[in-house]
Amino acid sequence: MIKSLKVLNHNLANADNQLAVLQNELNGQPFFSNKIATFGYTGLQATGIEVFQVNVGKMCNQVCKHCHVDAGPDRKEMMTLETMQLCLVAIQNPTIKTVDLTGGAPELNPNFRWFVQEIKKLGKHVIVRCNLTIILANKKFNDLPEFFKLYEVEVVSSLPSFTPDRTNSQRGDGVFEDSITALKMLNAVGYGVQNSGLILNLVYNPAGAFLPPSQSALQAEYKTELFKNYGISFNNLFSITNMPISRYLDYLLVSGNYLKYMDKLIAAFNPSAIDNVMCRNTISISWDGFLYDCDFNQMLDLKVNPTASQHLSEFNIQLLNTRNIVLKQHCYGCTAGAGSSCGGAVAG
Amino acid sequence: MANHYYNSEDLGKFGNIGEYQKPLADKFFDYYGEVFKTSALTEKEKSLIALAVAHALQCPYCIDAYSADAYEKGYSKQQMMEAVHVAAAIKGGAVLVHGVQMMNKVNEIAM
Numbered sequence: 001m002i003k004s005l006k007v008l009n010h011n012l013a014n015a016d017n018q019l020a021v022l023q024n025e026l027n028g029q030p031f032f033s034n035k036i037a038t039f040g041y042t043g044l045q046a047t048g049i050e051v052f053q054v055n056v057g058k059m060c061n062q063v064c065k066h067c068h069v070d071a072g073p074d075r076k077e078m079m080t081l082e083t084m085q086l087c088l089v090a091i092q093n094p095t096i097k098t099v100d101l102t103g104g105a106p107e108l109n110p111n112f113r114w115f116v117q118e119i120k121k122l123g124k125h126v127i128v129r130c131n132l133t134i135i136l137a138n139k140k141f142n143d144l145p146e147f148f149k150l151y152e153v154e155v156v157s158s159l160p161s162f163t164p165d166r167t168n169s170q171r172g173d174g175v176f177e178d179s180i181t182a183l184k185m186l187n188a189v190g191y192g193v194q195n196s197g198l199i200l201n202l203v204y205n206p207a208g209a210f211l212p213p214s215q216s217a218l219q220a221e222y223k224t225e226l227f228k229n230y231g232i233s234f235n236n237l238f239s240i241t242n243m244p245i246s247r248y249l250d251y252l253l254v255s256g257n258y259l260k261y262m263d264k265l266i267a268a269f270n271p272s273a274i275d276n277v278m279c280r281n282t283i284s285i286s287w288d289g290f291l292y293d294c295d296f297n298q299m300l301d302l303k304v305n306p307t308a309s310q311h312l313s314e315f316n317i318q319l320l321n322t323r324n325i326v327l328k329q330h331c332y333g334c335t336a337g338a339g340s341s342c343g344g345a346v347a348g
Numbered sequence: 349m350a351n352h353y354y355n356s357e358d359l360g361k362f363g364n365i366g367e368y369q370k371p372l373a374d375k376f377f378d379y380y381g382e383v384f385k386t387s388a389l390t391e392k393e394k395s396l397i398a399l400a401v402a403h404a405l406q407c408p409y410c411i412d413a414y415s416a417d418a419y420e421k422g423y424s425k426q427q428m429m430e431a432v433h434v435a436a437a438i439k440g441g442a443v444l445v446h447g448v449q450m451m452n453k454v455n456e457i458a459m
C-alpha cells in the first residue's frame with residue numbers, strides 16, 4: 001500500500017515547503033490577492049459561520065493519489081473526546097446550522113458515533129464525508145448506513161467516475177467495486193431514494209491534471225449510468241476541482257503538470273465565483289482543535305487570521321464572523337470555471 | 349529553443365489570428381463556439397467527433413486540444429482509441445473505395 005508523504009518524510013509533508021512551491025510567482029502567475037483586487041476586492045471577509053467543518057482525524061483506510069489531507073492507514077492524528085467536547089460548545093452558537101464531519105475516514109475515530117449523537121442533540125444538520133469503502137472495511141462498520149439513517153445524517157461520498165478505471169486509478173484497486181457495493185447498501189436503507197428524505201450526494205473530482213467538466217451534464221450522465229448498470233440512485237453530484245496541495249501537488253510536480261495546471265486554474269478564473277467561496281460561511285477545525293478558513297488552509301497550516309481566535313479553547317464567534325480570510329495561490333482552485341467548494345460548483 | 353513548424357504554445361495563440369483580420373476571426377470564433385454547444389448533440393459527443401476528425405486531418409493542435417477535452421469530459425481511453433479507429437477506417441476506406449475508380453479506368457482501356 002502507498003505510504004503517506006508524512007511517513008515517507010517527504011519534502012511536501014511540510015506545509016511551508018508546499019507554500020514555497022505555491023507562492024513562486026513563476027511563469028508570470030499573478031498572486032490570487034492581486035487578481036481579485038483587479039475586480040475590486042481588497043481581500044475577502046467572512047460573512048458569518050453557518051458551516052462548522054471538523055476534521056476528526058487523518059487516518060483513512062484508503063490512500064488516494066490526489067488526497068490533499070495526505071491521509072492513510074499510517075496517519076495517527078485523531079481528535080480526542082476532549083476536543084470534541086470543545087467543538088460541542090462552539091457548535092451551540094445559533095448561526096451554526098450544519099456540522100460537516102471529514103477526515104481521513106471520520107468513522108475511524110473511536111468517538112465518531114458519540115460525536116454525531118451529541119451534535120444531533122443540539123439540533124444541527126450533520127454531513128458525513130464517507131469514502132464508501134469504510135462501510136466494508138470491517139464488520140463493525142457494516143451497519144453505518146443504518147446508523148446514518150437513524151441520525152438523518154447527510155452522506156457525501158466521492159466517486160470520481162461511474163466506470164472502474166478512473167476510480168481505481170485515483171483511489172486504489174478495487175475501490176470502485178467496493179464503492180458500488182456500499183452505495184447499494186445505502187440505497188437499501190433509503191439513501192438517495194426519492195422522497196425518503198435521506199440525502200446521498202456524490203462527489204466527482206478529476207482523475208488527472210485537468211478541471212472538472214460541467215456539473216449538470218455530469219450529474220445527468222452519472223444518474224443514467226449508475227442506475228442503468230447497477231440500479232443505484234443518488235441525490236446530487238458535486239463536481240470539485242483538485243487543489244494543488246499535498247499528494248495532488250506532488251503528483252502535479254512529478255508528472256510535470258504543475259505549471260500547466262496552475263495556468264489552467266488561472267485562465268479559468270471566474271470573478272463571479274469569488275463571493276461564494278466556501279470559506280466565507282465556514283470554519284474548519286483540525287483534529288487538535290485549531291481553527292482554519294477551510295480544509296485546504298488547514299492542510300497548508302494557515303490558521304485563521306490571528307486577530308480572530310485561533311483555537312477552540314478561545315473560540316470567539318463575533319471575531320470569527322467577520323475575519324479576513326487567509327488567501328494564497330491554491331485559492332485559484334476555488335474560483336476556476338464554475339468555482340468549487342465542498343458543495344460543488346458555486347457559480348452558474 | 350529548437351525551432352519547429354509546430355509549437356505546442358502556438359495553440360494558445362490561436363485567438364491572435366484576429367490581429368491581422370479581426371472581423372473574419374470574430375465570425376469564425378463565434379461560429380466555432382456555437383457549433384460546440386450542446387444542442388441536438390451534447391458537448392461531450394461533439395468533443396469525440398472533433399477528436400476523430402482531428403486525427404483524420406492529422407492536425408497536432410486539434411489532437412492536443414481534443415485528446416484533453418474528450419478525456420476531461422469523461423471518455424475512456426478505449427472509447428477514444430475506438431474513435432481514432434473510426435477515423436482510420438474512414439480514411440482507409442476512402443482510399444480503397446477509389447480502387448473501384450482505378451478498376452473502372454483499367455477496364456476501360458484494357459483489352
Ligand code: SF4
Nearest residue numbers: 060062064067104131
Ligand atoms: S481522499 Fe478521502 S478517502 Fe482518499 S485518502 Fe484522502 S481522506 Fe481517504
Ligand code: SF4
Nearest residue numbers: 277279294296331334
Ligand atoms: S482555498 Fe480556502 S481560503 Fe482559499 S478561497 Fe478556497 S475556501 Fe477560501
